[in-house]
Amino acid sequence: MKFIRSHKKLKHFFALLLVLSLGSLTIAQETTPYKDVAPYLNEARNLRNQNKIDLALETLDKAAEEAEKNEDVKALIDSYHELAILYLKLDREADTQFYWDRASVLLKDTAYPYGDAIHKYIEAILLYRSDQNFQALSMLEKAKQINNDRNFFNNILLAEAKVYLNLEKYESATKNLNSLVVNTDIYEKDFLRTQAYLGLAELYLKKGELNESAKNGEDALKMANTHGFVMESKKANVLLAKIYEQLGLYENAYTKSQNLLQINDSIFNVEKLKVEVKTADKIRDDIKTNQIVSLETKVDELTESQNRSEITAILASAFLIIISLLAVSLFRNNQIKVKTNDLLHTKNKELQVARDGAVQAMEAKTNFLSTVSHELRTPLYAVTGLTHLLLEENPQEHQKEHLKALKFSGDYLLNFINDILHINKIDANKLEPLNMDFNLKKIMNEVMDSLQQSAKANNTKLVLTFDKNIPGHLMSDPLKLSQVFMNLIGNAIKFTKDGQVTVTTKLLHKENEDVKIFFEVRDNGIGISKEKQKSIFDGFEQGSIQINREYGGTGLGLTIVKSLLSLFDSEIRLESELGKGSAFFFEIDMRSLDDLPEDISFEVTQRDYDFKGLHLMIVEDNKINQVITKKMLTKKEITSDIASNGEKMR
Structure with a gap:
């Protein structure tokens, strides 16, 4: 193979190194690894699956150390293999080759089918990573034939399934993946099931087949989250965001994109990468250092035996090995820096893609809400308009009750849709x-006067305390301020009966x-519990289910207030106690125009205007609204012509 030939010289070098340092080990062992090493290998496997790379590396280092101490060649081979697999997860194939070569030297003189x-x-x-798929399948078949471990067989099946997916051999891949869904592996049962669901x-x-794909993706995500498989959770969220976007389920796609951002923040940070790289380099360099120490010990032993010719050969070999190790170390350090920079660059790109996906999902959600809300308003205008007309036509008493209920429901739903559109505009930064x-x-x-009728219905008194030192002319946005107070005072009136706002x-x-x-809006109404105060400004939140049923409302009023105040760089605060009322207060920076004269108050004489005989042109593209508008004008004895668009007005 190409990667074996490229490291042929390195292989011979490690052969000499291992013969000198492990000469006292019994090579042809037939037993399984020492029971003292097996727990380390199992623990490292679990840590690797949970993406705790630095801890897995340290655990495998202990396993290799224990194997050398016990002179257990098979356990040492297993340790090197696990290190090679771990470096594959880190995409450091050069380090994978390093430990693969070390295992090769030991396997050459050891009968160990499982290791082979x-x-x-x-x-x-x-081979699979270098797109040599058929060679990879051939090598996996050889591994399957000599393998004598039932649990490792599952890992071979998973690798085969990935190659089949690359080759678009879906039937073979499905067979392997379905068998892994019901696997009984004693070490990696849950991890293999998660991988199988991801593959499916x-x-x-x-x-x-998007629905089936989404089902398996959700199963994979559930397994990954339950067992802490972070990288698999990331992959599941990426897949599901793509699937739900194709299905048109933009809310679900947006949720998965948000999950992905959180996972990326926890996994791909510079400090974590530095720790993993530092741990990996330390373990590899420690192994090299141990080999040098072993050579020095051998030299001391040969000196005592006065075997000068052997000492000379060993010293020469040791010198060459040290020089080689230093050269390799310098070369690898440079490669590590390049690899780390490439890795950080790649992760930054992944974060950029994830962020763009989240923004795209948010835009899709915004457009969807805008379209749906606008489409709903047109028929609602018809409902409220027709109800108004019916009420003016002197219906029977038992019909009035139903018509008033219908009009109330239509107005309520129209206000609800307007609130959603308002929130949508704020979220889309269009205000x-x-x-x-x-x-x-x-x-x-003006705000207080417009709400007097609602206050009277609740037998609630409205009081305005205005500081006379406030300048008469201010510069700000009066419309948005009015919206803030309409929501805050309206809320206070709704939850205050027989009281004062x-x-x-x-x-x-x-x-x-x-x-x-x-500014402060204070009432002595029902109040808000400490627990609900934390979420009261979130969308669609009310004090409780009972409050929602009794008082109604969408739960968007305070959300709108919070969003509008953020446009003024202001933040709303709350003090409340159950049964004693609530106080909402905030501060706003404005500019004053002191040099302008005060407004002169005057009263406008109200007059009734007679529009009888007036002729109007109605431009409206909706047929129902045309009929309703024309009928309302007719009741006022006003004639009209209707045009569906500008072309028909000519």
Whole structure:
């Protein structure tokens, strides 16, 4: 094989190294590894599957150390093989080759079928990674024939399935993966099942069977999250985001993309990569150092026996080995730096792709909500308009009750849809605060007047406490401020019966044109529990299910308030106690225009205008709305013509 030939010289070098350092070991052992080493190997396998790479490396280092101490060649071979597989997971194929070569030297003089099978298994994976799929299948078949371990057979099946997927041999891949779903492996049962579900999800995605792919992807994600298989959880979220996007389930795709961002933040950070690289390099360099120490010990023994010719040969060999190790170490350190930079670059690209996916999912969700909400508003206008017309046509008393209930429901649903559209605009960053001259006291009085009817219905008193030091002319966005107070005061009225709602404005600070104003809306209503105060500003949240049933509402009012205040770089705060009421307060920075004269208050004389005989042009593309509008105008004795678009107006 290409990678074996490229390391032929290195192989001979390690052969000499191992003969000198392990000369006292019994090579032709027939027994299985010492029981003292097996727990380390099992623990390292579990840590590897959970992506705890640095801990797995340290555990395998202990296993190799224990094997050398016990003079157990088979256990040492197993340790080197596990290290090779672990470096494959890190995509450090040069280090994989390093430990594969060390195992090769030991296997040459050791009868160990299980070791030979794993050796060919690693070789097959290297072939698969270099797109030599048929050679990889041939090597896996050889490993299968000499393998005498039932549990390792499952890993061969998994590797075969991945190669079959590459070759688009879906029937063979399905057979292998389904057998792994029900595997009874005593070491990696759950990990193999997770990998099998992932393979099936990828297979069905390639075949275009999206629902089956999603089912297996969710099974894989559930298994991975349950058992801490972080990399498999990442892969499952990537697959599911892609599947749900193709299915048009944009909410699900967005959720998986968010999960992916969290996983990437936990896995791919520079500090973790540094720890893994440092641990990997330390273990490899420690092994080289141990070989040098072994050579020095051998030299001392030969000196005592006064075998000068042998001492000279050993010293020469030791010198060459040390020089070679230093050269290899310098070369590898340079490779490690390049590899680390490439790895960080790759991970940054992956994070960029994941972020772009999340943004795309968010845009899809925003467009979907906007389209659906706009489409719903058109028929709702028809429902509320027709109900209004029916109420004006003197219906019977028993019909009035039903019509009023219908109108209330239509208005409620229309307000709900408007709230969703408002939140959607804020989330999509389509709203920006205006900066215009206005009178704050006038705005506050208009909001209070518009809510007086609701307050009277609840027998609640509205009180405005306005600081007279607040300038008459301010620069900010009066429309968005009105929306904030409409929601806050409306909320306070809804949850306060036979009580009082007090709105307070106070000048906190003024320096030249810059002013800071404090606002508070306080009520003595039902209050909010400590637990619910943490989530009350989240979308669709109310105090409890019982409160929602009794008082109604969408739970979006406070979310809108929080989002609107963020446009002013302000944050809303809350103080509340159950049964004693609530207080919402915040501060906003504005600019004052002191040089402008105060507004002169005047009363507008109300007049009734007679539109009888007026003729209008109605431009409306919806047939039902055309009929409703025309009928409303007719009731006012106004004639009209209708055009569906601008072309028909000509």
